[in-house]
Amino acid sequence: MQRIVTIERFIIEKEHEIPGATGEFSKLLTDIALAAKIVWREVSKAGLVDIIGSTGKVNVSGDVVQKLDEFANEIFINVMQKGGHLCVMASEESKGLIEIPDELAKGKYVLVFDPLDGSSNIDVNVSIGSIFGIFRRVTQSGKGTEEDVLQPGRNLVAAGYVVYGSSTILVYTTGNGVHGFTLDPSIGEFLLSHENIRIPKKGDIYSVNEGYYERWDENMKKFINYLKAEDKATGRPYKLRYVGTLVADFHRTLLYGGIFMYPGDSKNPEGKLRLIYEAAPLAYVVEKAGGRASNGFQNILDIKPTSLHQRTPLFIGSEEDVKLAEKFLQGKAED
Ligand code: AHM
Numbered sequence: 001m002q003r004i005v006t007i008e009r010f011i012i013e014k015e016h017e018i019p020g021a022t023g024e025f026s027k028l029l030t031d032i033a034l035a036a037k038i039v040w041r042e043v044s045k046a047g048l049v050d051i052i053g054s055t056g057k058v059n060v061s062g063d064v065v066q067k068l069d070e071f072a073n074e075i076f077i078n079v080m081q082k083g084g085h086l087c088v089m090a091s092e093e094s095k096g097l098i099e100i101p102d103e104l105a106k107g108k109y110v111l112v113f114d115p116l117d118g119s120s121n122i123d124v125n126v127s128i129g130s131i132f133g134i135f136r137r138v139t140q141s142g143k144g145t146e147e148d149v150l151q152p153g154r155n156l157v158a159a160g161y162v163v164y165g166s167s168t169i170l171v172y173t174t175g176n177g178v179h180g181f182t183l184d185p186s187i188g189e190f191l192l193s194h195e196n197i198r199i200p201k202k203g204d205i206y207s208v209n210e211g212y213y214e215r216w217d218e219n220m221k222k223f224i225n226y227l228k229a230e231d232k233a234t235g236r237p238y239k240l241r242y243v244g245t246l247v248a249d250f251h252r253t254l255l256y257g258g259i260f261m262y263p264g265d266s267k268n269p270e271g272k273l274r275l276i277y278e279a280a281p282l283a284y285v286v287e288k289a290g291g292r293a294s295n296g297f298q299n300i301l302d303i304k305p306t307s308l309h310q311r312t313p314l315f316i317g318s319e320e321d322v323k324l325a326e327k328f329l330q331g332k333a334e335d
Pocket residue numbers: 116117118119120209244245246247262272
């Protein structure tokens with residue numbers, strides 16, 4: 001039988017490999033796993049809300065249930081602010097910075113997160129997820145500021161995501177290996193299931209909302225037409241898969257290879273996805289697994305955000321596939 005390793009044990013074992021580690025960082029990751037478990041508990045009951053009632057907020061009229069994405073946001077904030085490891089947080093679901101209340105201890109880390117990604121898929125039982133990234137603060141002390149949050153992805157010290165799918169999996173990296181843990185709901189523990197994930201150098205799947213084809217520029221159209229053209233030598237046509245939940249599409253891409261794309265278009269030049277909460281953490285994960293992420297012209301990890309909710313086009317996945325996308329987008333490919 002394989003050795004059974006919980007995420008807590010794994011994190012502690014990894015910490016022992018780092019000389020001088022204080023354990024603060026390990027506690028932070030353990031808290032994230034706890035928040036994910038609480039969100040999972042609610043997500044798995046989502047379809048029952050109308051039948052058994054909601055555990056969420058009830059409004060003044062007494063009958064409105066809390067939206068799951070708001071609930072997930074509150075859970076992350078509640079669990080993470082109490083650990084004493086953070087100086088500030090920022091979330092896709094919150095307009096401004098999330099400060100650590102005065103009475104609570106502050107630490108040297110910064111958390112950025114998307115508490116519930118793909119929320120339009122909740123009502124139809126399709127996978128949804130959470131994404132997180134951790135920076136070291138750049139300000140010296142006290143409450144964290146926007147300067148602590150507006151850091152390029154290159155500065156991340158850890159990142160990961162959770163997919164609430166046919167099973168629930170948490171994947172994270174602290175820069176040294178990308179590891180996945182599957183939730184065993186019967187014991188409420190994340191167990192090591194995917195140690196040291198490596199993304200294939202090249203895949204045969206593309207993932208994009210092709211419904212927006214007419215809004216794309218010529219280079220983007222050419223790239224998709226190239227992927228669909230038959231050519232045995234280069235493994236084409238690619239297969240198309242699109243869940244419509246970034247985390248789920250990303251997780252498949254990480255394991256099977258290929259490319260996920262959310263490009264800019266004539267209606268939304270910067271696309272839809274957020275640099276800080278979605279693109280940068282997943283770019284960090286993919287790079288540590290041997291892949292690449294780009295906005296078509298620049299590595300996602302090199303982009304320094306200028307505002308909290310900044311959007312970016314995203315091309316992420318196998319190194320060769322993303323490099324080819326960049327070539328097409330920059331008009332340098334012969335089709
Ligand atoms: P959300 O933050 O409202 O959930 O939107 C983000 C989601 C991503 O998970 C997904 O990749 C994308 O929106 C899908 O968008 P579209 O429906 O335009 O294809």
